[in-house]
Amino acid sequence: xxxxxxxxxxxxxxxxxxxxxxxxxxxxxxxxxxxxxxxxxxxxxxxxxxxxxxxxxxxxxxxxxxxxxxxxxxxxxxxxxxxxxxxxxxxxxxxxxxxxxxxxxxxxxxxxxxxxxxxxxxxxxxxxxxxxxxxxxxxxxxxxxxxxxxxxxxxxxxxxxxxxxxxxxxxxxxxxxxxxxxxxxxxxxxxxxxxxxxxxxxxxxxxxxxxxxxxxxxxxxxxxxxxxxxxxxxxxxxxxxxxxxxxxxxxxxxxxxxxxxxxxxxxxxxxxxxxxxxxxxxxxxxxxxxxxxxxxxxxxxxxxxxxxxxxxxxxxxxxxxxxxxxxxxxxxxxxxxxxxxxxxxxxxxxxxxxxxxxxxxxxxxxxxxxxxxxxxxxxxxxxxxxxxxxxxxxxxxx
Amino acid sequence: xxxxxxxxxxxxxxxxxxxxxxxxxxxxxxxxxxxxxxxxxxxxxxxxxxxxxxxxxxxxxxxxxxxxxxxxxxxxxxxxxxxxxxxxxxxxxxxxxxxxxxxxxxxxxxxxxxxxxxxxxxxxxxxxxxxxxxxxxxxxxxxxxxxxxxxxxxxxxxxxxxxxxxxxxxxxxxxxxxxxxxxxxxxxxxxxxxxxxxxxxxxxxxxxxxxxxxxxxxxxxxxxxxxxxxxxxxxxxxxxxxxxxxxxxxxxxxxxxxxxxxxxxxxxxxxxxxxxxxxxxxxxxxxxxxxxxxxxxxxxxxxxxxxxxxxxxxxxxxxxxxxxxxxxxxxxxxxxxxxxxxxxxxxxxxxxxxxxxxxxxxxxxxxxxxxxxxxxxxxxxxxxxxxxxxxxxxxxxx
Numbered sequence: 001x002x003x004x005x006x007x008x009x010x011x012x013x014x015x016x017x018x019x020x021x022x023x024x025x026x027x028x029x030x031x032x033x034x035x036x037x038x039x040x041x042x043x044x045x046x047x048x049x050x051x052x053x054x055x056x057x058x059x060x061x062x063x064x065x066x067x068x069x070x071x072x073x074x075x076x077x078x079x080x081x082x083x084x085x086x087x088x089x090x091x092x093x094x095x096x097x098x099x100x101x102x103x104x105x106x107x108x109x110x111x112x113x114x115x116x117x118x119x120x121x122x123x124x125x126x127x128x129x130x131x132x133x134x135x136x137x138x139x140x141x142x143x144x145x146x147x148x149x150x151x152x153x154x155x156x157x158x159x160x161x162x163x164x165x166x167x168x169x170x171x172x173x174x175x176x177x178x179x180x181x182x183x184x185x186x187x188x189x190x191x192x193x194x195x196x197x198x199x200x201x202x203x204x205x206x207x208x209x210x211x212x213x214x215x216x217x218x219x220x221x222x223x224x225x226x227x228x229x230x231x232x233x234x235x236x237x238x239x240x241x242x243x244x245x246x247x248x249x250x251x252x253x254x255x256x257x258x259x260x261x262x263x264x265x266x267x268x269x270x271x272x273x274x275x276x277x278x279x280x281x282x283x284x285x286x287x288x289x290x291x292x293x294x295x296x297x298x299x300x301x302x303x304x305x306x307x308x309x310x311x312x313x314x315x316x317x318x319x320x321x322x323x324x325x326x327x328x329x330x331x332x333x334x335x336x337x338x339x340x341x342x343x344x345x346x347x348x349x350x351x352x353x354x355x356x357x358x359x360x361x362x363x364x365x366x367x368x369x370x371x372x373x374x375x376x377x378x379x380x381x382x383x384x385x386x387x388x389x390x391x392x393x394x395x396x397x398x
Numbered sequence: 399x400x401x402x403x404x405x406x407x408x409x410x411x412x413x414x415x416x417x418x419x420x421x422x423x424x425x426x427x428x429x430x431x432x433x434x435x436x437x438x439x440x441x442x443x444x445x446x447x448x449x450x451x452x453x454x455x456x457x458x459x460x461x462x463x464x465x466x467x468x469x470x471x472x473x474x475x476x477x478x479x480x481x482x483x484x485x486x487x488x489x490x491x492x493x494x495x496x497x498x499x500x501x502x503x504x505x506x507x508x509x510x511x512x513x514x515x516x517x518x519x520x521x522x523x524x525x526x527x528x529x530x531x532x533x534x535x536x537x538x539x540x541x542x543x544x545x546x547x548x549x550x551x552x553x554x555x556x557x558x559x560x561x562x563x564x565x566x567x568x569x570x571x572x573x574x575x576x577x578x579x580x581x582x583x584x585x586x587x588x589x590x591x592x593x594x595x596x597x598x599x600x601x602x603x604x605x606x607x608x609x610x611x612x613x614x615x616x617x618x619x620x621x622x623x624x625x626x627x628x629x630x631x632x633x634x635x636x637x638x639x640x641x642x643x644x645x646x647x648x649x650x651x652x653x654x655x656x657x658x659x660x661x662x663x664x665x666x667x668x669x670x671x672x673x674x675x676x677x678x679x680x681x682x683x684x685x686x687x688x689x690x691x692x693x694x695x696x697x698x699x700x701x702x703x704x705x706x707x708x709x710x711x712x713x714x715x716x717x718x719x720x721x722x723x724x725x726x727x728x729x730x731x732x733x734x735x736x737x738x739x740x741x742x743x744x745x746x747x748x749x750x751x752x753x754x755x756x757x758x759x760x761x762x763x764x765x766x767x768x769x770x771x772x773x774x775x776x777x778x779x780x781x782x783x784x785x786x787x788x789x790x791x792x793x794x795x796x
Contacts, residue, residue, distance in 0.1 A: 003609035006667050006674065007575045011676040014670070021475075050466040063458050068448040070650035108506070108684060113733030115683030122404050137680065145679035175403045184409065211401035253470035255689030258768050272412070277402065279411040283542035285507060290688045291653030389786050 002164045004394045005281050011387040018034060018136070019365050020044065023350075024367060027359045040386035041359045042374035045184065047252040047333065049305045049377075064294060071295070075288035078278045079106035079260075083298040089302040095233035098265055103276040104287050108257035110220040113244035115141045117261050117275045118176065121214040121242070122147040127176035128216075131161055132200070132367035133185050133338060135218070138178055142394070147175065151367045159188035159329050159338070163197055171206055176214040177202070182221040182231060185366050186338040187314070187331025187374035189225060192232045199238040206240075212268050215241045221334040223250035226311045229332035239266040242273065247297050249335075252305040258289045258297055310335040313383045315374040320387045324369045335377040338363070346372050360385065399771045401634045415747075416534070417443065417763050419511060421748075425757045432755070438784035439757045440772035443582065443733065445650035446680040447703045460644035460690060469693070477504035477674045481696040486770060487659060488699040490562075493631035496663055497538035503672040504687050506655035508618040508644035513539045514675045515640040515659050516574065520545040521614040524616075529559055531583050531736060533616070545573065545671035549765045553664055556737070557586035557632035557727050560597055574612040575600070580619040580629060583771035584736040585712070585729025587623060590630045595772050597636040604638075610666050613639045618657070619732040621648035624709045637664040640671065645695050648702040648731075656687045656695055707731040711774040711781045718785045723794045733775040736761070740796045744770050756784065 007023040027041035041060050062071055078084075084101035086333050091097050094147060107113040122128060124146025127242050132154040142149035152169055155162040159367055161179075177198075181190035190198075202213050217234040222245065235241040246259035263273040282288055288294070321328050328339035341349035346362035350372055355362050363371035415480050418441055425439035474789050476482075478744040482499035485752040489495050520526060522544025528536055540547035550567055553560040559577075575596075579588035586597075600611050615632040620643065623629045633639040644657035661671040679685055686692070701732055719726050724735035740745035742759035750772055751758050761769035774781060 002604060002607065004666050005521075005524070005612065006670065007518060009679045010518065010674045011670065013672055013680075014496065023532045023716060026673045036506050040491075044472075046472055051470055054462050056466065060461050060565065063454050063461075068454065069444075069446065069650060072653050074444055074652045087548075111683035111685060113683070115681070120405060121403050123407075126403070141683055142620075163777065193676055206400060208625060209400065212403045214403060215781055252467060254472045255470050255686070256448065257688050268402050272409065276408045277410055279408045280409075283513070283538045284682045284684060285509035285511070285535075285539055286684050287655060288653070289654050290691060346476060 006017070017322060018051055018056040020361055022316050023359050023361055027270075028352070028375070029359065030118055030336040039357050039359065040382065040389055042376060043359045043361055044046055045375045045377060047249055047254060047305065047377055048379065049252055051252045052300055052303045052305055054295055054303060055253070055300050059292065060090070060262055060294045062295055072291055074101070075291045075294060077281070077287065078274055079104065079288055080291065080294050083294045085297045086301055087262070091262060094302070095236065097233070097235065099262060100265070102274055103263045103265055105261045105263070105274040107259050107261060107277075108286065108289050109248055109254070110218055110244050110246035110261040111141070111385055112257070112286065113246065113259045114178065114216060114218050115259045116280050117216045117244055118142050118147065118178070119280045120276050121146055121216070122175040125173075126172045127171070128178055129174055131166075133159070133183070133363060133371070135180060135184050142178070149178075149187045154317055154368045156368070158185060159186035160190060160194045161198060163201065165222070167201060168266075170201070172209045175217050178218065180218040181234065182225060182333030182398065184221065184334055185361075185363070186329060187334045187336045188329060189229055189231050189232070189332035192230070195232055195234060196235040196362065202238060202240075212240055213225065214267075215333070216244060217241055218244045220246040220249050222352045224307055224310060224335065225333035226314065226331070230394060231333060232367045233261070235264045238265055238381040242267070250283065250304040250307075251297065251300065251317070256290065256293045258293045268279060293331045309380055311378065311379050315382050317374060317376055318386065320390060337372050337374050337376065341370050341372050342394065346370050352397055353393055359388050360394060406638055418759055421757050421759055424752070428755065435780065437755050437757065438780065438787055439776065443775060445647055445652060445703065445775055446777065447650055447705060447707060449650045450698055450701045450703055451697050452701060453651075453694055454788045456692065457694045459739050460693055470689055473609070473692060475679070475685065476672055477686055477691065478692050481692045484696045484699055485660070489660060492700070493634065494545065494760055495631070496631065497660060498663070500672055501552070501661045501663055501668065501727045502637050502662070503659045503675040504685065504692055505657050505659060505675075506687050507533065507646055507657040508616055508642050509539070509651070510655070510684065511642035511644065511657045511659045512536070512576070512614060512616050514678050515614045516545065516576070517543055517641055518674050518723040519610075519614070519640070522571040523567070523571075524558060525566070525571045526574045526576055527572055528576040530566075530760060531557070531581070531769070532765050533582050534763045540576070542783045547576075552766045554766070557581060557584035558588060558592045559596060568692055570607045572611060574614050576614045577632070578616040578617065580623060580634065580731030582619065582732055583734045583759075583761070585728060585734045586727060587730035588630050588632075589626055590591060590628075590677065593630055593632060600636060602640075610638055612665070615639055615641060616642045617685060618647050620735065622708060623731035624712065624729070624796065626743045629731060633660070637662050638666055648705075649692075649695065649698065649701040654688065654691045656691045676711045693771045707778055708775065710778050711776070714778070714781050714785065715772060715774055718788060720737040733773060735772050735774065739768050739770050740792065742768055744768050750795055751791055753786040756769060756787050756791060
């Protein structure tokens with residue numbers, strides 16, 4: 001048999017299995033042994049609340065009443081115009097922006113949005129900076145384009161931005177910054193002050209280097225913010241901002257793959273960005289998100305699922321963790337919490353926790369050693385039972 | 399203002415506007431002047447028949463009865479297992495194959511399937527061969543990976559494969575062939591004889607060069623085949639085959655973006671191909687097709703829309719075109735016909751036709767000069783009226 005022509009780069013990627021996925025598979029397997037209700041599975045960020053009833057109603061109505069050729073026909077390659085107009089209106093109303101439909105490019109979730117945005121504003125050889133802790137898939141979205149992701153070390157004090165380190169790393173080679181607020185995995189929400197400082201620095205460096213520096217803002221958790229916390233709208237702070245959104249979390253439909261890139265109308269070449277995203281899509285055969293889902297979410301843009309359970313869970317966990325002596329920043333949003341492990345090696349720590357059927361994700365792949373992530377998008381009743389396991393785990397080991 | 403960091407490669411792509419899209423826009427505009435019913439718009443391959451009723455029923459049933467978190471939750475990154483099993487079963491039953499669910503990788507239509515398949519079995523610098531006439535988007539699916547698409551000249555006799563030219567061009571640099579049968583734009587269906595000859599040549603060359611040569615078979619029109627024509631299942635002829643399918647045409651839902659790559663179980667590294675496709679998806683943030691659509695099509699795998707109108711239209715057009723003296727290969731399937739223009743420059747020919755409100759697509763972008771494509775996925779009543787215009791156009795100009 002001759003030489004295989006399978007692409008070696010992709011083949012090699014198979015070796016690097018995601019830690020989160022491995023843990024999630026462990027949890028499922030353990031569940032088959034002892035009943036999944038007894039596994040305290042904090043591994044996956046899968047929404048645990050139903051979609052808004054209105055969404056289901058809208059979809060049924062579309063299926064019952066709309067001509068099927070229109071309903072399921074090709075979406076224009078830049079998205080359905082009426083849907084984009086409605087998204088722009090909703091953003092303008094809620095965040096005081098001035099988007100038109102042309103600034104909105106529908107994508108398959110925030111993953112698709114970030115991957116498009118990166119391709120749009122970088123070229124091979126450019127650097128993209130992100131801030132630890134960060135979502136590990138960013139490595140792929142950036143590095144597979146020929147650009148290079150570099151990680152600014154975490155501000156572990158409160159998981160805002162380590163501005164000093166950022167200024168050091170923000171060299172002339174940097175084409176874009178990729179931020180994520182509210183943050184997966186820390187749950188931190190960047191404050192207005194953080195965003196103002198970031199914007200000032202970027203504006204200064206743009207002048208100094210004589211080229212644009214784009215801010216790619218990954219915002220799938222924008223709508224999951226807890227009582228008294230304010231989540232400022234990133235694009236208001238900096239003109240060269242591409243906002244990447246997903247309806248996966250706010251409407252609990254991660255499987256339906258719908259989100260968008262919203263281009264700040266004052267950003268460089270704003271009138272071209274959506275069209276360029278369309279070209280990127282062509283090349284990867286990706287095209288638009290599903291037509292029926294575009295049409296359906298357009299009718300519930302100002303709604304969310306009932307997400308109060310995430311705050312309830314957060315308060316339970318934060319209370320217990322701090323009383324057990326964990327060093328932990330209180331999350332302002334998302335459904336993640338990111339405490340410091342009780343020993344240096346987070347992987348060892350999480351291994352020990354597994355004996356108590358506590359499935360925690362060690363922080364190494366998020367770019368910070370010594371922490372762990374809990375995704376508390378699970379039933380509150382289960383969170384409550386997990387507290388006992390957590391107590392036993394800590395008392396018997398530390 | 400400093401230098402723009404917008405990716406120049408993608409920006410440049412904006413200049414090359416699709417001829418088909420331009421013509422389709424012209425048709426829409428003309429429709430606003432004289433009523434769209436009076437524009438004989440043969441530009442776009444958009445299915446013109448409803449989805450099967452069962453599909454709508456299944457979707458409504460899913461929405462009404464299934465837990466919304468399960469229904470709309472994350473699809474596993476390689477697709478929903480039960481869906482893949484059902485697709486494998488259907489293919490095995492209909493085509494005598496022996497796929498398992500693991501050989502099926504769900505994608506966003508055939509575009510996604512081909513783009514994944516190309517990335518999977520080629521590396522930058524490799525060549526991919528296709529056969530004129532061909533779907534112009536192939537240029538993007540291949541060339542944007544760093545591999546290079548080369549076009550084997552057409553067999554204009556009957557739009558099968560020009561084997562002599564193929565053998566000349568099938569050098570050691572070729573990693574894959576990309577074929578499309580039933581063919582857009584010619585409507586030709588590759589015969590068993592053609593596929594056998596192709597397979598023999600590829601097997602010979604694999605041995606000679608000591609490396610695999612993959613056959614990427616783009617089959618979105620597989621189910622649209624006319625009376626007495628047989629469409630052989632390509633993968634039965636050659637082990638190293640990746641079959642790329644879309645439900646867009648057979649179920650009339652091009653907007654919902656669903657298709658798959660089916661890997662021949664005997665192909666090289668067959669057990670890895672789906673997993674590698676999953677890695678490719680990760681990198682482009684593309685992930686799976688929508689969950690509800692995966693689940694819905696799985697219930698209607700052996701059905702199609704009522705597509706008899708396409709054959710009716712084909713016969714009307716073929717009869718009229720040949721009686722008007724056009725040189726024309728009779729389509730065996732699809733909803734395209736590809737006659738020779740009545741003058742050398744097909745673009746000039748199609749420009750003249752526009753004066754009769756006949757919107758025809760010149761063949762140049764399909765890699766063959768001097769022909770034109772008609773997409774007859776329109777109402778038969780309109781086809782009938784268009785015949786008069788066609789007659790006038792020919793009599794007054796040629």
